[in-house]
Amino acid sequence: MRTDRSTLSDAVVRQSSRRGFLERLGGAVIALAGAQTIASAALATDADANPYTNFCGHTYTTGNCPAPTGLPRIDRNGYPLRASDGVPVDDLGRPVNAEGQPIDAGGSVLTDADGVPLAPAPRTKVCETAGEDYKVELALDGSWYRCCGGTVRRIRDCCGVTNVRINGDAALTGYCYPGRHVFCVTYFQTSMPC
Amino acid sequence: MLSLLVVAGALTALSAGIAGAWSPCGFSMVDTIGTALGDARRPVMIFATATFTAGALAGGAITFGSLALLGGLLGHGGGGLRDALAGALALAAAYADWRGLRIAPQIRRQVPERWRWIMPLPLACGLYGLLLGLGFTTFVLSFAVWALAGISFAADSAIFGVVVGVAFGVGRALPVLWIAPRLRSERGERALERLALEPRLWLGLRRLDAIGLGACAVALAGSGALAAAPNFATDPSAYGGSFAWQKVGGNGFLFADARIIKLAGSLPALGGGKLAYVADGQIAISAGVPSHSPITIPGPPDSTIDALAVSARWLIVRDEAGSGLENLFAVSLLDHARRRYIAGSSTAGAISRPAIEGDTVVWAYSSASQSDIYAENLRTGARRVVASATKNVQYSSPSLDAGRLLYVQTDRCQQELLLGSPLSSTQSHARLLLRLPSTVMRDPGWQPGYVQNYNSASLCPNRGPGAGGTTTLGATALSGSLAYVGESPVTDVKHTTIVRIGLH
Numbered sequence: 084m085r086t087d088r089s090t091l092s093d094a095v096v097r098q099s100s101r102r103g104f105l106e107r108l109g110g111a112v113i114a115l116a117g118a119q120t121i122a123s124a125a126l127a128t129d130a131d132a133n134p135y136t137n138f139c140g141h142t143y144t145t146g147n148c149p150a151p152t153g154l155p156r157i158d159r160n161g162y163p164l165r166a167s168d169g170v171p172v173d174d175l176g177r178p179v180n181a182e183g184q185p186i187d188a189g190g191s192v193l194t195d196a197d198g199v200p201l202a203p204a205p206r207t208k209v210c211e212t213a214g215e216d217y218k219v220e221l222a223l224d225g226s227w228y229r230c231c232g233g234t235v236r237r238i239r240d241c242c243g244v245t246n247v248r249i250n251g252d253a254a255l256t257g258y259c260y261p262g263r264h265v266f267c268v269t270y271f272q273t274s275m276p277c
Numbered sequence: 278m279l280s281l282l283v284v285a286g287a288l289t290a291l292s293a294g295i296a297g298a299w300s301p302c303g304f305s306m307v308d309t310i311g312t313a314l315g316d317a318r319r320p321v322m323i324f325a326t327a328t329f330t331a332g333a334l335a336g337g338a339i340t341f342g343s344l345a346l347l348g349g350l351l352g353h354g355g356g357g358l359r360d361a362l363a364g365a366l367a368l369a370a371a372y373a374d375w376r377g378l379r380i381a382p383q384i385r386r387q388v389p390e391r392w393r394w395i396m397p398l399p400l401a402c403g404l405y406g407l408l409l410g411l412g413f414t415t416f417v418l419s420f421a422v423w424a425l426a427g428i429s430f431a432a433d434s435a436i437f438g439v440v441v442g443v444a445f446g447v448g449r450a451l452p453v454l455w456i457a458p459r460l461r462s463e464r465g466e467r468a469l470e471r472l473a474l475e476p477r478l479w480l481g482l483r484r485l486d487a488i489g490l491g492a493c494a495v496a497l498a499g500s501g502a503l504a505a506a507p508n509f510a511t512d513p514s515a516y517g518g519s520f521a522w523q524k525v526g527g528n529g530f531l532f533a534d535a536r537i538i539k540l541a542g543s544l545p546a547l548g549g550g551k552l553a554y555v556a557d558g559q560i561a562i563s564a565g566v567p568s569h570s571p572i573t574i575p576g577p578p579d580s581t582i583d584a585l586a587v588s589a590r591w592l593i594v595r596d597e598a599g600s601g602l603e604n605l606f607a608v609s610l611l612d613h614a615r616r617r618y619i620a621g622s623s624t625a626g627a628i629s630r631p632a633i634e635g636d637t638v639v640w641a642y643s644s645a646s647q648s649d650i651y652a653e654n655l656r657t658g659a660r661r662v663v664a665s666a667t668k669n670v671q672y673s674s675p676s677l678d679a680g681r682l683l684y685v686q687t688d689r690c691q692q693e694l695l696l697g698s699p700l701s702s703t704q705s706h707a708r709l710l711l712r713l714p715s716t717v718m719r720d721p722g723w724q725p726g727y728v729q730n731y732n733s734a735s736l737c738p739n740r741g742p743g744a745g746g747t748t749t750l751g752a753t754a755l756s757g758s759l760a761y762v763g764e765s766p767v768t769d770v771k772h773t774t775i776v777r778i779g780l781h
Contacts, residue, residue: 146734197512204645
């Protein structure tokens with residue numbers, strides 16, 4: 084391999100004068116710079132400069148899916164999390180453990196005045212539950228990823244076969260699968276630094 | 278205690294209303310209805326008597342019912358202080374009426390005489406009755422009227438206010454009904470004369486008022502003790518006029534026969550004329566009040582009992598086994614060996630504190646996938662779901678009384694104390710008794726620094742972002758015209774209190 088590479092270099096040198104080489108190099112640099120400018124103008128977006136709606140990463144105007152504590156942050160399976168710290172919450176908005184029992188900030192199970200643990204409450208998927216509330220069959224379809232708060236955020240559209248979105252007006256296609264439209268939006272915060 | 282208060286208040290109001298006959302208006306009414314038209318048009322006079330009576334009843338109901346409603350609008354807090362103030366007012370008025378002190382403050386106003394001339398007699402008399410029934414638009418003839426106004430306000434029960442008002446109206450109408458139709462006869466004239474010349478009759482009625490007000494004060498004192506006692510308390514239970522609760526971290530207590538009794542055990546439950554509580558790992562059951570030789574039923578081995586309910590025929594026990602399993606079962610009080618398993622869960626707290634009335638037991642079961650209230654007839658084994666949710670809502674703390682179901686419904690925005698039916702499979706017509714904001718931390722539904730719009734689904738109409746309410750609704754009880762619910766501070770459940778709410 085080394086012999087082949089030397090041979091190729093030598094051939095290039097042999098076929099080029101020094102002046103011609105510099106001319107070609109300068110042209111390549113100019114072409115690269117121009118391509119970058121065109122590409123920037125036509126394709127890329129400034130990750131921090133977009134006028135996001137309601138939360139970082141959400142473009143356009145489709146409203147939030149109803150979520151127990153406000154912002155529609157979900158886990159990888161679509162269950163609700165508290166937006167501020169990613170703690171799992173039930174449908175009432177209470178932080179819960181793996182058994183669904185409400186817990187305090189230290190992770191201890193909350194009890195009533197008799198010392199008996201407080202009862203669990205339903206914990207349901209944000210998108211699907213929004214569908215039940217609004218009488219539309221909904222599911223999480225496609226996504227887009229943006230850098231938010233130092234980690235990658237996955238914007239997940241909650242989609243269905245509907246022409247109306249949660250705002251009450253016409254639904255957009257968004258990241259939904261063909262034939263479906265965005266009813267409301269959720270997001271999943273990954274742990275991937277960006 | 279409300280029933281004693283209602284009876285005493287109604288009798289006092291009746292007497293106070295009759296005492297009003299000795300006012301200028303009272304005399305004028307008798308004369309107006311009895312003589313204005315003469316014998317020739319007696320049917321019209323009878324009709325006028327009827328409209329006067331209807332007006333008096335309506336006026337009384339408006340005044341005292343409104344005061345009671347107004348008291349209710351100010352909320353159910355401070356019940357003990359309110360009852361104490363009303364009781365003090367009743368005692369002061371009783372003293373003044375007993376001694377026949379001059380009425381103060383005095384309202385020196387009369388019904389408009391011109392109505393008698395410009396209106397048909399039945400219409401004028403109806404309006405006269407309304408003014409007299411209102412009580413405070415003309416002369417007041419006993420301190421009891423003032424005291425009953427204060428008691429109506431404090432009672433926090435529109436039923437009490439209306440009953441007192443109607444009784445007052447009846448009292449105002451009775452002398453007119455008694456004398457006016459006979460006024461043109463000798464007997465009638467004599468009756469009116471006796472009325473006018475015998476102030477001792479009026480003073481005697483005021484003494485009856487004083488006795489009635491004394492009874493009201495006793496009822497209010499008991500009621501006040503009842504309202505004040507359950508601080509740092511939970512697990513309310515009520516039956517008839519008795520009320521039991523669990524002191525947080527201590528013993529159970531019973532309020533019965535106008536006294537508070539400390540029980541020799543914990544987790545008291547009332548029902549079917551029986552009292553049950555846990556003492557030394559056994560369940561003691563006695564009739565109404567603690568007896569020296571209660572029936573004892575051994576508790577389940579290797580388990581901790583953490584809730585009881587009792588009726589005339591059944592004892593319901595919730596326990597947690599050493600393995601962590603939670604069970605709910607019934608024991609027949611007719612045959613202690615006869616037990617019926619009701620429900621179980623591997624998650625502590627999933628099964629609510631049960632309640633029972635007759636053969637019907639209710640309990641809530643909540644998990645991460647559903648929340649339901651069940652009702653089961655222990656005699657037939659028939660089980661129904663009376664409230665159910667697979668999302669967004671938690672049902673808890675059911676209790677029963679007289680075919681009514683009291684329970685708590687919680688969602689992400691609010692907590693509601695509702696009165697529904699154990700016979701219905703949905704509680705869409707349940708009556709709201711109390712609403713508090715949810716206690717969970719909520720964000721504003723948008724991140725600062727970004728455009729805020731179209732996020733209405735993230736908001737709660739009744740509360741804003743932040744920590745939310747400071748109180749969690751807990752265990753309930755229901756008896757007669759009173760509902761009870763535990764209110765726990767979010768920061769310290771040991772400071773749980775029991776509040777009572779009048780069912781208007």
